[in-house]
Structure formats: structure tokens, C-alpha cells
Amino acid sequence: MAATSAFDLETALAERRRLHRYRTRLNTDAPAGRETVVDGRRYLNFCANDYLGLANHxxxxxxxxxxxxxxxxxxxxxxxxxxxxxxxxxxxxxxxxxxxxxxxxxxxxxxxxxxxxxxxxxxxxxxxxxxxxxxxxxxxxxxxxxxxxxxxxxxxxxxxxxxxxxxxxxxxxxxxxxxxxxxxxxxxxxxxxxxxxxxxxxxxxxxxxxxxxxxxxxxxxxxxxxxxxxxxxxxxxxxxxxxxxxxxxxxxxxxxxxxxxxxxxxxxxxxxxxxxxxxxxxxxxxxxTETWRREKLVALIAQFRRGAQAQGYTLMDSATPIQPLLIGDDAAALQLSGRLREQGVLVSAIRPPTVPDGTARLRVTLSAAHAPEDVDALLAALGEAPSSQD
Known part of the structure; x- marks a missing residue:
């Protein structure tokens, strides 16, 4: 049965695609942690909220x-x-x-x-x-x-x-x-x-x-x-x-x-x-009891911020494991996320309506499960995948 005009769902979906704001799900196949597996490929994971690395402890x-x-x-x-x-x-x-x-x-x-x-x-x-x-x-x-x-x-x-x-x-x-x-x-x-x-x-x-x-x-x-x-x-x-x-x-x-x-x-x-x-x-x-997890996070956050700033990325005022890279344009944020994924690094592109118009970003999240070498790998991937700011 054809939908009535009041329930024209396809138009709204098409508009979201046009604006580069269409959301899709990843099918992961690995325990939560510093890495994940998507479609059979392993990635360094910088988009989870497992800040203390306890999800698979x-x-x-x-x-x-x-x-x-x-x-x-x-x-x-x-x-x-x-x-x-x-x-x-x-x-x-x-x-x-x-x-x-x-x-x-x-x-x-x-x-x-x-x-x-x-x-x-x-x-x-x-x-x-x-x-x-x-x-x-x-x-x-x-x-x-x-x-x-x-x-x-x-x-x-x-x-x-x-x-x-x-x-x-x-x-x-x-x-x-x-x-x-x-x-x-x-x-x-x-x-x-x-x-x-x-x-x-x-x-x-x-x-x-x-x-x-x-x-x-x-x-x-x-x-x-x-x-x-x-x-x-x-x-x-x-x-x-x-x-x-x-x-x-x-x-x-x-x-x-x-x-x-x-x-x-x-x-x-x-x-x-x-x-x-x-x-x-x-x-x-x-x-x-394990205070070292928070101490490690502080060190990883500082390491990431130094490296991202040195590459010219626009950081936001955050001292927490949530480290957004402000890109601005929706399509550019998606493109940068895709380039990182090609290099085996998973970082989500966050676009409106989740954030205000003109503030699309990559939301990097750090975990005590990460090693300093993982942050180095993320920074290297960002250096190989320049944003629209360059």
C-alpha cells in the first residue's frame, strides 16, 4: 500500500543523505577495547566511550x-x-x-x-x-x-x-x-x-x-x-x-x-x-582503586593534543578523553573519517543535528586501554589524511 503524503518518509531520508548527515551502523566483531573488527578488518578504535578500559576486563x-x-x-x-x-x-x-x-x-x-x-x-x-x-x-x-x-x-x-x-x-x-x-x-x-x-x-x-x-x-x-x-x-x-x-x-x-x-x-x-x-x-x-588508569589517560590526552596542534588541527577546550577535531563542513568531516579508516583507524564523524550547524567534527575518544604507540599511529594517520583546514 502506498504511503499517504503525510507519511512521505523517503523525502526526509533523501534530504539527510544530500546534507551528508545520513547515519549508518557498523557491525563490529571484537570485544570492546583499543581495537575493533569491522567487516573482517581490524582497526585501532578511537570512537568508543570505554574510557578506563574496563569493558573487557x-x-x-x-x-x-x-x-x-x-x-x-x-x-x-x-x-x-x-x-x-x-x-x-x-x-x-x-x-x-x-x-x-x-x-x-x-x-x-x-x-x-x-x-x-x-x-x-x-x-x-x-x-x-x-x-x-x-x-x-x-x-x-x-x-x-x-x-x-x-x-x-x-x-x-x-x-x-x-x-x-x-x-x-x-x-x-x-x-x-x-x-x-x-x-x-x-x-x-x-x-x-x-x-x-x-x-x-x-x-x-x-x-x-x-x-x-x-x-x-x-x-x-x-x-x-x-x-x-x-x-x-x-x-x-x-x-x-x-x-x-x-x-x-x-x-x-x-x-x-x-x-x-x-x-x-x-x-x-x-x-x-x-x-x-x-x-x-x-x-x-x-x-x-586503580588510579593509574586516570593518570594514563591524562598522559595520552596531552600526547594527542600536542601532536594534533602541531599538525594544525583545531582542537576544542577539553581536558577529558573526548578530544574533538573541529572540521566545520559535514562532507569534509566524513571524508577525513573515511581516509583514516583506509589507514586502519576508526574515528567517527559527528555532524548536525548532533552538533550545531557548521561545527562538524571528528570525535576522538581516548581510553586507558590505548598505548602511547596507538596515539602515535592516530597522529600519523591524521598527518597522511589532511583536513579541509590545510
Whole structure:
């Protein structure tokens, strides 16, 4: 049956192809790590978020296997029915301890965690204030909540203050990424907290790309900036630096009980497999004790930035494992990514609408699993595949 004009899907798809913004998936066939295999060819992998190199750590893998043998694969139900296992409960307790919060609550994904938190805390009489470069899940959560939705200029406390000064909402929630996923820079949390406090607003930080990487023991951006006690709502994911899957929210007893009672994505979703929670317990312990992983990352980041700058690439203001090379033109970013792939190096080209128009980039991500020789190989490939800036 022919589609009606209202459902003309092909036109929109064709337009995305014309703009060089069409997305495709890679079928990989290798454990997560410094290398991957695509269509039978092995590549150095610089586009994963496995920042600490834990996704294929033998102790983490063994913890998952052992728990699967002990308790099976599926959880069987939502947390509030009968799906909340001893592994889930132990992980929540350890996450609360790591972040210095009274309690933590597991979610199956970061997207669900953000939808759950914002939906549980805000309604039509309220207002939410978000950084313009916040992750899509935070934008969608704010819009879906029904609260008045405002966006302030990126990392600009003065812009936030102007927005808050005009607000007469019942509740005011300020939300920012801790580390921005496409730029790699960190939010100025102390300045944002000062503004929020002055206007009786709460702060929420999505630290998906900071947890595990920043702060003593890797416990995140607020800890690294010494403002953890000023952030009532802390959210982070488990599928990046911890190398597993899922997300959590940490905060007060009242916050977590509110989410249990009112966060619909938590209430109505099957709990993550308990074996994944068991694996995450192991990776969390490694994250907190093996400080050399973060020290190695710092060295690799400095090595890459020196080499890329020497070749004339435009870097962004990032001291984290996310190191974007700003290209600008969508087609040029795709072309550079393709040239690197020809040389056995995998780096994703990030284009609008994920990033603003005119800011297409290659998003290089570094891992403690990489060796300095791997970074040398990436820099050599970039030297052989000059960007449109040359």
C-alpha cells in the first residue's frame, strides 16, 4: 500500500543523505577495547566511550559469568515487582558510597534516568533551565515534563542568572552535563551553583562522561570541582567509564524515594540483568582503586593534543578523553573519517543535528586501554589524511 503524503518518509531520508548527515551502523566483531573488527578488518578504535578500559576486563567479565551462573540472565520483572536482586541492591549501596550520597537508584539507561528524574520532579507550574549543549536526553526530558523550558548559553552563568531572574515558577531546576559529550569540556559548576542558590533553584548534573574519569577515585565532575555537596541531583551512566550498562541517580533519601514512587521510566521497566549489576560492582571497585588508569589517560590526552596542534588541527577546550577535531563542513568531516579508516583507524564523524550547524567534527575518544604507540599511529594517520583546514 502506498504511503499517504503525510507519511512521505523517503523525502526526509533523501534530504539527510544530500546534507551528508545520513547515519549508518557498523557491525563490529571484537570485544570492546583499543581495537575493533569491522567487516573482517581490524582497526585501532578511537570512537568508543570505554574510557578506563574496563569493558573487557577479565575480572569484570568473570563477575558477569559467575552471577549469570548463580542467578540467570533476565531479572524477570521491574524493580518494584520482584526484579530487584541482591546484586542490584549491593550496587546501589556502593554507588551511594562512592558519590558520598545517602542513596542511589539504578535505571536501565541514562536516557530513562533523565526522563524519570525530570518527570518526577517537575510539572506545569515549574520551570527547567538547561545548557544549550545539553545531551538530547536532557532536552527531551525537559520538554516532556510539561514544565516551562528555558535554555541558557553554553557554560554561561550570567545567561542562566538572567533566565532565572525572570522566572516565577513553583520549582526551578537547573540541569547541565558535567562533561559535554560532543565538546569534551566541563561545566563551571561552582558558578552555576552560585546562581542557582541565589534564585532558590536546584542543580542537577548529568555526569555520564565525567564519572569514572574525573575527581579523586573517579567519582565525577562535582567532586573534581569540590562542589558535590551543592548538587542535590547527581546522575551518571555505567556504560562509559565503567564499561558495563545502565545508569544511576544519587541523592538524598527523600529524592530517591520520590523517584521510586513517581519516576515512570523506573516503575514500568524491567530491571537490568542482575549479572550486569554484578559486573558493575567489580568495575566500580577497579575504578576506585586503580588510579593509574586516570593518570594514563591524562598522559595520552596531552600526547594527542600536542601532536594534533602541531599538525594544525583545531582542537576544542577539553581536558577529558573526548578530544574533538573541529572540521566545520559535514562532507569534509566524513571524508577525513573515511581516509583514516583506509589507514586502519576508526574515528567517527559527528555532524548536525548532533552538533550545531557548521561545527562538524571528528570525535576522538581516548581510553586507558590505548598505548602511547596507538596515539602515535592516530597522529600519523591524521598527518597522511589532511583536513579541509590545510
Amino acid at each position: 577479565p575480572d569484570v567479565v568473570q563477575a558477569l559469568k559467575q552471577a549469570a551462573d548463580d542467578i540467570g540472565v533476565g531479572s524477570g520483572a521491574s524493580h518494584l515487582v520482584c526484579g530487584h536482586s541482591r546484586f542490584h541492591h549491593a550496587l546501589e549501596e556502593q554507588l551511594a558510597d562512592a558519590t558520598g550520597r545517602p542513596r542511589a537508584l539504578l535505571f536501565s539507561t541514562g536516557f530513562m534516568a533523565n526522563l524519570g528524574v525530570v518527570g518526577a520532579l517537575l510539572d506545569k507550574p515549574d520551570a527547567v533551565f538547561e545548557d544549550k549543549l545539553n545531551h538530547a536526553s536532557l532536552i527531551d526530558a525537559g520538554l516532556a515534563s510539561g514544565a516551562r523550558f528555558r535554555r541558557y548559553l553554553h557554560n554561561d552563568a550570567d545567561s542562566l542568572a538572567a533566565q532565572l531572574a525572570r522566572a516565577d515558577a513553583r520549582r526551578k531546576l537547573v540541569i547541565t552535563d558535567g562533561v559535554f559529550s560532543m565538546d569534551g569540556d566541563a561545566a563551571p559548576l561552582a558558578a552555576l551553583c552560585d546562581v542557582a542558590d541565589a534564585h532558590d533553584a536546584w542543580m542537577m548534573v548529568d555526569d555520564a562522561h565525567g564519572f569514572g574519569v574525573l575527581g579523586e577515585q573517579g567519582v565525577g565532575t562535582p567532586a573534581a570541582q569540590q562542589v558535590a555537596a551543592r548538587i542535590p541531583v547527581y546522575m551518571a551512566t555505567l556504560g562509559k567509564a565503567l564499561g558495563t550498562f545502565g545508569a544511576f541517580v544519587a541523592g538524598s533519601e527523600a529524592l530517591i524515594e520520590t523517584l521510586i514512587q513517581f519516576a515512570r521510566p523506573y516503575i514500568y521497566t524491567t530491571a537490568m540483568p542482575p549479572a550486569v549489576a554484578a559486573a558493575t560492582l567489580k568495575s566500580l571497585a577497579i575504578m576506585r
